Amino acid sequence: MDGVDDLMPRPSSMKRDARCPGARRFCAYILRRFGSAPVLKETDTGTRCHDVMRATMHHATREWSMERGSYPREYVLPLLSAEAFAQQYVERYHSCLSSYDVWAIGEALHAIYDLLEQYGARPADIHLETHLRGQADLGLDPQHGTADVVLVLDDLVVTADYKFGYLWQDGAEDNDQMAVYGVLSHKSYAKDTSHVSVIQPRQRDCSVTKASFDLQALEQTAEWIAAVTERCNDPHAEPCASYDACYYCDGSPWCAPCWEWIMQAQQLIDQMDATPDADVIAEVIARCKVAAKLPKKADPIAKEYMAKEEVPGWGLGKPRRRIKVTDASALRGLAEAHGLLEVYHDCCTPSGAKLEDAVGEETFVEVFGAAVEITTDSPAIVRRK
Numbered sequence: 001m002d003g004v005d006d007l008m009p010r011p012s013s014m015k016r017d018a019r020c021p022g023a024r025r026f027c028a029y030i031l032r033r034f035g036s037a038p039v040l041k042e043t044d045t046g047t048r049c050h051d052v053m054r055a056t057m058h059h060a061t062r063e064w065s066m067e068r069g070s071y072p073r074e075y076v077l078p079l080l081s082a083e084a085f086a087q088q089y090v091e092r093y094h095s096c097l098s099s100y101d102v103w104a105i106g107e108a109l110h111a112i113y114d115l116l117e118q119y120g121a122r123p124a125d126i127h128l129e130t131h132l133r134g135q136a137d138l139g140l141d142p143q144h145g146t147a148d149v150v151l152v153l154d155d156l157v158v159t160a161d162y163k164f165g166y167l168w169q170d171g172a173e174d175n176d177q178m179a180v181y182g183v184l185s186h187k188s189y190a191k192d193t194s195h196v197s198v199i200q201p202r203q204r205d206c207s208v209t210k211a212s213f214d215l216q217a218l219e220q221t222a223e224w225i226a227a228v229t230e231r232c233n234d235p236h237a238e239p240c241a242s243y244d245a246c247y248y249c250d251g252s253p254w255c256a257p258c259w260e261w262i263m264q265a266q267q268l269i270d271q272m273d274a275t276p277d278a279d280v281i282a283e284v285i286a287r288c289k290v291a292a293k294l295p296k297k298a299d300p301i302a303k304e305y306m307a308k309e310e311v312p313g314w315g316l317g318k319p320r321r322r323i324k325v326t327d328a329s330a331l332r333g334l335a336e337a338h339g340l341l342e343v344y345h346d347c348c349t350p351s352g353a354k355l356e357d358a359v360g361e362e363t364f365v366e367v368f369g370a371a372v373e374i375t376t377d378s379p380a381i382v383r384r385k
Contacts, residue, residue: 008141009229011180018176018228020245021237027251049164050148053105057112057128057149100202101164107201108162111208112149115160115197121151134187138222139229140180147181156193157185163200167247168313168383171209172198182213183222194218204384243286252290262291269298276305282312285381294381302381315384320377323356331371338367 009017009024016023116126127150135142151158159181163169172178178196186194192215200207213221231237239251241261246252265287272280281302288294294302306316325331335344343358356364365374 009139009232010141010144011135011177011184012144014176014180014225014228015170016245016249017232019242020240020249021228021231021234022239023245023249023251024232025235025237026239026255027249030251030254046164049101049105049108050162053108053148053162053164054129056105056109104164104201107206108164108199111199111201111206112160114208115149115151115158119151119153119158121153125151125153127152130188132181132184132188134184137187138180138183138225139233140225145180145184147185150185150189152189152191155191156195157189157191158195158197159185160197160199163198164202165200166202166382168203168207169198169200171207172196172211173209175209175211178211179213179221180225182211183218183225186213186218192218243290246290258290262287265291269295272298272301276301278305278309278311281305282314285311285314289381299381303378306381313384314381316379317382319379322375322377324373324375325371326373327371331368334368334371340367 013024115121119125128148130147130150132145132147132150135145147159148162149160151160159178161178161181169175175196175198178198182194182196185191185196194213195210196213197208197210239245239255239257241255241257246255246258246261249255249258252258265284268280268284268287271277272284284298285294285302288298302311303316305311306314332341332344335341340359344355355368359367
């Protein structure tokens with residue numbers, strides 16, 4: 001990999017770089033050789049949610065009511081329909097956002113409102129999509145390091161970041177990216193106390209975790225960041241496979257240590273089949289999730305165990321309902337009979353899911369149950385704290 005143009009470490013890659021010093025140079029090699037790297041579908045979804053969230057927050061800030069002396073909830077929480085979002089973003093993203101995406105954005109807005117209320121933030125205190133400063137001092141790429149929401153208060157700075165992914169990401173106390181943001185916020189605004197918050201609306205009860213750094217903790221964290229970036233700059237640094245290092249790594253599809261680590265899962269699966277154990281199951285899931293598929297042999301064993309016992313880092317998600325229209329003409333007739341023909345024309349799809357969203361689950365089953373088939377999938381295995 002000698003002679004390859006390097007990718008400088010960035011806050012969002014700190015978790016990977018801290019665990020796999022060779023990842024940065026290897027990714028640079030892959031990008032130079034192939035010209036691009038795969039993009040997770042989940043990343044695309046998170047980007048769209050971020051775009052709508054950003055537009056909505058800017059809209060809310062513009063509509064601030066000085067007379068009320070607080071952030072007006074009707075502007076901050078446009079939860080009832082897509083029309084409440086800033087109009088230009090509605091037109092652009094309406095067809096790309098699912099009802100679950102809209103719900104997740106609403107949960108994130110609730111969390112931001114609570115944060116503003118907790119700190120008594122005023123309009124001048126709020127900075128959206130803020131590019132923080134001080135990266136070069138830590139060996140980080142100066143082009144990266146944009147925080148979603150920053151509150152600059154009299155005696156401290158608060159940095160909040162939303163994570164719209166489906167998988168659990170580390171809470172604020174263990175989140176390497178937020179540790180970097182805490183230090184960069186301190187450098188940007190010269191405050192000796194830095195608070196950080198991670199908002200994960202798709203997690204159970206909309207997970208909101210918080211952490212605080214005093215001046216001593218900020219100095220220690222800055223030293224740790226500098227040590228990580230220096231280790232990454234070593235031309236002989238080797239890739240080190242693990243779930244946290246590999247799952248979001250652009251180079252993992254071509255990384256020999258990563259694939260060797262994945263292939264070792266088969267030995268663990270045989271062990272899991274003989275004597276199920278929480279730690280072994282957690283290790284199997286981590287390796288197979290990087291490979292994007294849990295083998296059929298391991299999946300039922302893991303889920304049966306997880307239904308009774310906890311597995312470190314993993315849990316069972318909410319079972320997914322699937323709707324299939326079995327008699328389209330009957331569906332239309334039922335809609336007409338119950339005065340829902342207009343809703344039917346606006347929302348009917350082969351799956352019937354949009355129609356259910358429009359009328360509600362209870363009404364949908366009561367009115368249209370005879371014309372559809374409803375099944376429930378086995379719950380997926382998801383990342384937990």
